Amino acid sequence: MKLIMAIVKPFKLDEVREALGNAGVEGLTISEVKGYGRQKGQTEIYRGAEYTVNFVPKVQLEVVVDDGGVAKAIEAIKAAAGTGKIGDGKIFVLNVEDAVRIRTGETGSAAI
Amino acid sequence: MKLIMAIVKPFKLDEVREALGNAGVEGLTISEVKGYGRQKGQTEIYRGAEYTVNFVPKVQLEVVVDDGGVAKAIEAIKAAAGTGKIGDGKIFVLNVEDAVRIRTGETGSAAI
Amino acid sequence: MKLIMAIVKPFKLDEVREALGNAGVEGLTISEVKGYGRQKGQTEIYRGAEYTVNFVPKVQLEVVVDDGGVAKAIEAIKAAAGTGKIGDGKIFVLNVEDAVRIRTGETGSAAI
Amino acid sequence: MKLSGIQRLAGLMLVAAIAGASFAAPALAQDSGGSAAASAASSAASSSASGGPAASATPAASAAPAASAAPTPVFATSPYKADSVNSGDTAWMLTSSVLVLMMTVPGLALFYAGMVRKKNILATLAQSFGATCVITVLWMVVGYSIAFTGSGKFIGDFKYIMLAPMGIASVSALAPTIPETVYMFFQMTFAIITPALIAGALADRMKYSAFLLFMAAWLLLVYCPIAHWVWGGGWLGAAGALDFAGGTVVHLNAGTAGLVAALMLGKRKGLGTENMAPYNLAYSVIGASLLWVGWFGFNAGSAVESHDGQAGMAAAATQIATAAAALAWMGCEWIIAKKPSVLGMVSGAVAGLVAITPASGFVDPTGALIIGIGVGIVCYVASVHVKHWLGFYDDALDCWGVHGIGGAFGAIMTGVLARNSINSAAHGWLYDHNPHQMVLQLEDVGATFFYCGIMTFIILAVLKYTIGIRVSEEVEVEGLDINLHGEVVQG
């Protein structure tokens, strides 16, 4: 099993979730994060002085899938999250050694 | 060392933390996340129209433990977080290659 | 590639980010988390009764770097985040099997 | 989503319902010769009765005999000569002015800000706040002059530009017991909230520059003339239409403008797909509460005095109708959606305040109760069901659904339930057997609806094809706060 960690633009979230659903992903976990990268934050004004916010709001998705499902999932995310503009985000893949479904105690792929 | 990543129901947090403490875990990190899975969100009402929220509030725990402590920790979480109802959550185990305690510079198990 | 996951004190964030920048890190993702460990939370007062908050606000940084850059990055974080006081935080290193830049589709190191 | 012909049709009918009536009116007027006397009588008194904020309430005092049948002690005509400025009336009207100002900032600002998404909270507050500033200055420069001076049938004269002639001791014939400065200020607060109400239909997508220009133009071209017609000595007031505190002048007027504006702006991006639920209804509850509290300056203040029973009766009617409407809306939701939402309660309360506005001062407590229950149901249906079913306009925060429909409903019900024993200047249909009053009310509703609708369209059309009225899609997605004002609500 692999953990797919994707960082995308917030307003793309719904599309990405649907795309993953179509790709057979049944569960995922998201969290609101802030990103730092090529894309610079918006410039806020405070007492007339402009200053740029270093961090940009992003959404991080964490999805655990079978090794077989990784490629499909990545494709789905790329297709749904891409705008071609700077700041589209990243996808990272990590290895997961085990998974457990708390409710049933199932482990491994069965738990996903 | 392993990173145990558990997604549980918010109101179970305190119990889980205690259970882990009893299991010898001395430190952990939590974050508020939103989950998507079998359990569906609540239905909010807006101008009389009902709509279901796709994402359910969850708490994600990240605990790094020695390889030896993994089984005990998982058991503790399962026992404390389980309600038998859909949405109880998941536990994922990832391998951690190194750890550092910033304050002292200790590394490896000593840093946990 | 490795994922460096660091948990540091919130008010050190800016310094850490700069240090990482100087260490050649171009992108990173942060999230607000709560930590449990040796450092105990502040005591809030409610109707005259004091109670200690178990969880301490922390910031979690996730940075993916080439294997070569790991040591430098860790050093940078340690230097910038350290105060010598309890609660300075931890750094964990996990292996990343692949990375993708959504915008361009680049993979591997090129995507970081 | 695609729009079936049947729906478009229904939409037109909704409009026709209000429109048709007023065409019928004149004709009907001919027929109702029988009530000529009554009609004449009401016309005679109308300059005060329909005067709403402008009504010198002396008639109410002389109504004492009429009411003296009541099994309670009554007071004779007030100890004051109604033509002399006195500290009590002045105290109440200063207080009322302050209360009505509070309705807009922070009342209305919060009511709307609580219903939008986080990214637009500050921009929504900025709309009410900015409108208040622009209108205040324009009112002083020329607005008051157009609306409340001179004897024109359609607009006032321009003698009061910069309020030059208004000395420390001036008194307006429209408000003989308070200084004109106070009357000008009181009317200013009405002129402020009326355009500001329109913002409810513009939420989340209008350019701020266009918004402020729209407020300015609409004040001078729509509000001031209509206020003059009904309260400033113009043709509608003279005709005998009853509008105590602004059912048509303020609410139907703002609501109609909101409907037109919503159509010209188009729908919010993501409507139907994205979650548009209110970010922080606590703000809306504070806002609705301050609107409720301030509305006593609006309605009871419209007696323009406190030396007899009229302000008190208007206050009582206002409180009763508001509570009844909130309960009615709550009840509808409880039955249909199974849960009474907080948004529903506060919307119902505002609907009640709107509908009782033209009627307060003319109806008794039971009349207020009836109007409240009625408008709670009507506005619930209009805002929650009809809007979605028609689906071709995005009246985001229900400016038309609550103020437009509620204002028209109130104006019409005023004709039905107005009672001579409450205000000697009024002769309603039910109690005083004066069907002709209905004609006048429909005339009032129709005139406001059409004049406002057409003028609002023209103003926005001009703005649209010059500076543009809607923000870019990116701006709308990212949020108005950061893009229009460079600020955000943190955290």
Added chain:
Amino acid sequence: MKLSGIQRLAGLMLVAAIAGASFAAPALAQDSGGSAAASAASSAASSSASGGPAASATPAASAAPAASAAPTPVFATSPYKADSVNSGDTAWMLTSSVLVLMMTVPGLALFYAGMVRKKNILATLAQSFGATCVITVLWMVVGYSIAFTGSGKFIGDFKYIMLAPMGIASVSALAPTIPETVYMFFQMTFAIITPALIAGALADRMKYSAFLLFMAAWLLLVYCPIAHWVWGGGWLGAAGALDFAGGTVVHLNAGTAGLVAALMLGKRKGLGTENMAPYNLAYSVIGASLLWVGWFGFNAGSAVESHDGQAGMAAAATQIATAAAALAWMGCEWIIAKKPSVLGMVSGAVAGLVAITPASGFVDPTGALIIGIGVGIVCYVASVHVKHWLGFYDDALDCWGVHGIGGAFGAIMTGVLARNSINSAAHGWLYDHNPHQMVLQLEDVGATFFYCGIMTFIILAVLKYTIGIRVSEEVEVEGLDINLHGEVVQG
């Protein structure tokens, strides 16, 4: 946690302390023949003095001679015949009514909403808002009739159902210088806030349907009768009990009901284990501030006029006692918990407002200062320490600890510090050597405590065994907002 017998005992004693006194009272009354004259005198004047909101304040004017020893110019009796309706008194009473309405929405709503957890914020706001609506309608239908009409010793008559006899020119004998419509509205705002206060004890766990029914029943079966006893011409007022603006009628009454309700509902799930700290005290500060501001309508408004010095003295006393109580509570916390909490400051301020309520209008500035300091300490101990030590009731937001204890304390201190030179209708113990007044105050406290306690128990028992009063455990854990109202505060 388990409850030791000693604690239960102490709990009963707390109750007995208040109860016992009132049994003693009559007996004591017999003994105090010496003060018969005084007692008679005070009875004579009492219908106005104890009238609180109902007090025609003419006595205060006639007090001028008494006070004219003061080294400052004094004004002769006011230029008005106190029996004629006038614009100044009417202006002030309209303003006061609006201020008291503002106390409940948004004041009280925010004060409580700021203290609950995020998941219950909207539900808490909905309690105050919904109660306001239900009570308004019931007051118009029959409440006013029960409380403020007729000459019954225990309840009024039913002639005023739907306020039918209340014409534009009616005047109530209880408020001769303002229209009855205004007096009815002013009293309505008191009837609204009193039951709404109880919500503080019900927080986080009551069904909304049961809550609204409870409000309705409690208004008619508890508030209206007691208001009639003390202010409407009933037996307690006639006996000479002094309650200027509602120490017992409003606060002890609501507090007692809160105590009973807390016991019948049981404790919040997770109390003691979960963190129940307020989510956003900023709301509570806004709420407390608006309560403070609005309270001048409550206390100074209870002079029911502004043509002499009584309203002003009541206002001064209110301001002084409130500040003193806030400082006293703050001081206790600073000493004991080492930090002055914001929740403590605002709770102290409210405690001060509560305790000065029955006394304002009867005490001088120094008396107000003493009452303020005293109640700040007493309520701090009751809410922070006694409650936890007893530990058998979960008075979540300290409705009993602040309103119950504070109201009783204020009523009793009124007997001690009331001063004839401030209000000619009052004869206190300390300055006017009239110990008998203490008997009357204790009688008032005891009667309210017992009648309210018993009736509240009956009402809730009926609801509990019919529709049920508490939400399910899941609902309580998930939050009332989403489950009762289908909404949440986002983010």
Added chain:
Amino acid sequence: MKLSGIQRLAGLMLVAAIAGASFAAPALAQDSGGSAAASAASSAASSSASGGPAASATPAASAAPAASAAPTPVFATSPYKADSVNSGDTAWMLTSSVLVLMMTVPGLALFYAGMVRKKNILATLAQSFGATCVITVLWMVVGYSIAFTGSGKFIGDFKYIMLAPMGIASVSALAPTIPETVYMFFQMTFAIITPALIAGALADRMKYSAFLLFMAAWLLLVYCPIAHWVWGGGWLGAAGALDFAGGTVVHLNAGTAGLVAALMLGKRKGLGTENMAPYNLAYSVIGASLLWVGWFGFNAGSAVESHDGQAGMAAAATQIATAAAALAWMGCEWIIAKKPSVLGMVSGAVAGLVAITPASGFVDPTGALIIGIGVGIVCYVASVHVKHWLGFYDDALDCWGVHGIGGAFGAIMTGVLARNSINSAAHGWLYDHNPHQMVLQLEDVGATFFYCGIMTFIILAVLKYTIGIRVSEEVEVEGLDINLHGEVVQG
């Protein structure tokens, strides 16, 4: 950042600009023999005119003839003998007092709390709330006595300690148409907000104990004497300086104290490096709106009556200047920073309220418009550009930039635009050709600036070297809420 000599110099010049003027004043006074008569005349009337809150406004009524040229009906002198207490004036002054109290809590509390970071929100609220309590008690104990009693040139006497002589029927010679209790309360609300304003300069870094002691000492040593000079019958008022509602006594005074305090506290940690943007400007908008609304009690209330046109004219001027200033500030930002910030709009509105404070009651609508536009620009430049350019003081929330600069600007413009036809006690430069008035205004500004500056320095120096005035660095970083009050805004 390092500070270049040129900047220090400019800083000193800024101070000198205000200072120098007042040295010039007396000299100039000598020269202006030509205006001796006028000067004498104005002195004669000054005890009422400059009286601000203390002004018996009868002159305004007698101004009627002057104004009767206006093409509108005018009212003859008011129906009241101005020396008799009446219900209307009392009603308005009670209302005004309540409005001014609302300016501090919750108005000012929210205005400031919205601008700080999340970790300091509650502590900021606690500053306004705590100051209100401390000052209320001190005002009753001795403050009122020092400021508004006796006939001293510099301070009052101490006869009114504990307000002992203030009976139910007392009347102050400074306010002959209302009870003294009301006048004392009205003045108390001014005494509360003035020190509370200083908190804007202390944000995020002051110890709470030191803050409360500072408020207490500053009230008694700075505010009370200055209030006596100008309004209590002291030398400045007698000299003929015009300050209707407190441009110097309240705003320049608080602003100057803020500047000194900011210098003595030092800058906030992280200024320039950390993001100090407001956490929730919605609070600031609510606060600014309530300040605006309440300010009518401040300015129109300063007529201390409502029986003639003065309160009304003051209200009109206030509304116009406020809106104009908000638009001016907004315009500057729109042009320079390309976006009109919400913080800018509300800051501009407050600047307008500040500047019109001394002028309302003396200027006509056009004068108000000019003052509003002017102060909007001046305060924008001072708060946004000059502050950053000088960079040696951290006036966190612009207490000096808005209240200090705005108050001084308003006081000076009052001398220019005051108009005899608006207030017979005033003789301005422009309309009434009385240059000498400028001398008096500058004298007033200079005296306030120096006396306040020096005394504030002394008070803070004493506190600094005894208990200390600034929190530790850890506390500042972690936040004041948790460390000073043991609470936080959750979520």
